Amino acid sequence: MRTSLLFSLLLIVGSCTTKKERSWQWIQSIPLDEINPIGLTFTDEGLWLSDGDRNRLVLVDEEGQLLRTVDSLERPMHIASSGNTVYVPLYGNDLIAKISKKAIRALPLKDSLDAPAGVSVYGEEMAIADFYNHRILYSADGETYIPIGEEGKSEGQFYYPTDVQITEDRIWVADAYNNRIQVFTKDGRFVKALGADQKMNAATGIYVDAREVIVTDFENDRVLVLDHAGGLKQILAEGVEKPTDVVVHQEKLYIANYRNGSLQVLERQPD
């Protein structure tokens, strides 16, 4: 009787442990020589970083060693990829560049941008964070764009948006100097704001997956992990210095440190 009770107890404890979600834990810092990353994205070739200070895009290996460089890009910012094509918002000359192994092309846009700071690609869909115009441009087919938002501090308005991500049914925006994340439907209706209670100081980069919303808090040297309702799950600060972007790839979380030119790598580990 006692043995079966003990066994049941162990079974319950065991199942609780299995269900408990694992938190992110710092595992590695990858130094980047002469690179101050702003955006990052993965393709089959590896990790691409935008190095705004040096007007270039760089491909690096797992040790942060330079594999390839695409030069003469005017202030590339938060990049995105689809297959092996990298999409690069060029803050300096108001263009979105589409870079593949074969060619570099400027994306044709009817609307004029003023300092594009972020781009997201999801199938045929595309969204652009149009920094000085305080708006998001969204296209369902990659051809016709609708503007979302305007300058301001109320719900649905932006104050210098710097990054954007499209998911299956939503558009998520790093509303940098309103210090929050805003969520929209794909027809541009405001859904909710997240992180406004976290006293962020420049919410510059965003990554969203099915479980979490991860945002870089640039001036406070930290990265916040939120659930989709905005609840704070974790604060990541170890090794983080002026973070500008974040991405999850093959179960690892990568944080781009702009200030000291490095990548911080985290893995899910039991508490």
Add this chain to the structure above:
Amino acid sequence: MVNGTKTNKMKRIVIICILAILGVSGVKAQQGFDQFEVQVDGLGCPFCAYGLEKKFKEFKGIRQVKIDIETGNFTFAFPAEKALSLQAVEEQVKKAGYTPIAASVMRNDGRMEAKHESPKKVDANAKKTMASTRVAGNCEMCKARIEKAAMEHQGVLSASWNKDTKILEVGYDEKATSLEAIEKAIAKIGHDTEHHRAHAEAYENLPGCCHYERIDAVKK
């Protein structure tokens, strides 16, 4: 054979001459630019810094734009024949929402021009009184602006603002000014202090990244 050697020698001389001419014209082209250096009120983040650069692209012909975000040092070259004035450069920095601290230019003909605030008259026998107060701000740009406003105020001998604690430590000559007057001077440029709230217009004029969470000033 001898003729061939002579021809080769001639060829070499001609090539050297061409290279020399190209070299000289290259130097001349380089020398056709004025070299500007502007110290900008603490550029905190790349978004601000690149924005400043973008504003300067309105100056057609600008070259070699370089911004050091950490130090706020902003340098560029501009065609000498356009005779860009330091005044125009400073105005453009202000138009972009930033504060120039000092500016200089090395003209193409070797002349050096500099523009900076004239130093304050300080009483050598002044007794330094130390005080601290809370000042709202966000970033390195805020820090530079707050400290500059304090230091420009007559009678202030030292000023240091901490971005994390939001506390301004200030040293001043009690005979020349007071903490209240210093706070007023800081509020005037858009930063709320413990006892003086900045005007909405001054606050709105701050660059985006400097829009701190406003505080309710307590009247003394």
